[in-house]
Amino acid sequence: MKTTTALIRRNIKLFFKDKGLFFTSLITPLILLVLYTTFLGNVYRDSFLLSVPEFMQNEVSDIIDGCVGGQLVSSLLAVSCITVAFCSNMLMVQDKVSGAYNDISVTPVKHTRVAISYYAATFLVTLIINLVALVAGLIYIAAIGWYLTVSDVLFLILDILLAVLFGTALSSLIGFFLSSQGQISAVGSIVSSCYGFICGAYMPISQFSEGLQTVISFLPGTYATSLFRNHAMGGALDALTEKGIPVDAITELRNVVDCNIYFLDTKVSIGAMFAVITLTIAVIMTAYVLINKLKGGKARAK
């Protein structure tokens, strides 16, 4: 156990000391922050206000701010749980490139322990960064309009845990097959640039074409985004309902901001979203363990 802990500590230390990995992982969340503070925040604010009758707009202004804050925080977390995990897990590939993996493989430590250490380090690094982001996000929401309940916050932490596990599992599986610096850069760039779009962080999924929405509904990450949306914006949306905004308007708003996600025209419940993401994590982790066992049996290393 001490050996595994030492390996995990080494991996975490390397991630934070490798400026390339660290800053690459924060690029997408930073882009998102810039987009929101420059114009996206205002665009969403105006669009949310349009769903409210004109005579009520002044009255619900704070709640709308809370909605925009929730939108920003949920987008940020949905993206960074995945991009940070991918960049952190690229250490696994970097070790193959630098030869450090060869050095580790001539020691008595079992291959599965090494795999666990990469997984655990990525999970912890991504979790720490995202919990810090959550705290910062909650402070921001508190400053502009707090409509969250304690359970919302607890659910957000649970969402982070699941999304981080999902990001770690997916990046571990993909990283297993990579072995060059070029592949690290390619995967890092693709994930950093594409995931923000796919998960609806830059633009809600509801705004995509129908075909694309159908494709995206098959991606498990979509449900992680929706969970974040529901728990970060739910309180503000409920407050709008309490103010007497028509239910239809609120439902439309929930559809627009991806709180409601439809799989082949059927609305997916929150419970089902949790189930999908949990099941996906289990499947990917099983696949990762199996290929590691297979590798351990077939060839000790390459």
Next chain:
Amino acid sequence: MNIIEIENLHKSFGEVKAVDGISFTVKEGELFAFLGQNGAGKSTTISIICGRLLKDGGNVSVNGNDIDGDITEIKRDIGVVFQSSVLDKQLNVYENLKSRAALYGIFGDELKSRIDELDKLLSFKPLLKRTVGKLSGGQRRKIDIARALIHKPKILILDEPTTGLDPQTRSSVWNVVRTLQRNERMTVFLTTHYMEEAADADNVVIIDQGRIVAEGTPHELKNRYTGDFITLYGVDEENVKALDCPYRAEKDAFIVTVKNTAFATELIIKHKEIFKDYEITKGDMDDVFLSVTGKELGGDEK
């Protein structure tokens, strides 16, 4: 006692026979040189001995442990210095040694006393807080050796440890290796491109295209595969021709190749008038390598 025993070892990668039925032994406490061009099968053999690669056939035992059995014991007996440094460049020397020692279950006071012991041999304590990436080539090599010795292995495998180093650093690295082998009675398994290093070995195996083409002590190999060279000064080419031996002209001398020292003595007695100013040298390991493989080490076929 033989500390490494290899019998009829085979390993192929697809159609390519990287190691094609080699057998040799390494005695405990000896300096063993394993020579061959790039792609001759040296690294594959080393990878199999270290347990990083599975063999296709044959038997390998290290310190009495069969490679097909529990590889953990074998890995504890072996320390490896790779061709290029495989330490974590972002971490400092102490962090590197600490994280690698943990892989052998060495922690706390045991680690400290081991670092003290290694410092006596390698004098690296002033470097402990320096980042590995900022060390000079020679300093880094020193730390590579310290890392390989961190768990007190019985066998030190050095894969071209002095390649790319300046002559002074090369000499200091070589001194450390010699001290280890002579004073600590450590078995040193060396691959090198420098023939003067191989000439110092107790035993040499030359491998070419996956097969052993020559083996023995440097003295035996020189006697078996090269002749002697007589350098004659102050004579005309006509005189040299009269000796009826192969020769080549140098700047101010002629170098005559003879099959052995006895024949050289006969020649000198027979042609006293020519041998006024001369010297006799034995062929070196470069000549041995050229003679048995038809190639120069690190060069092209001749």
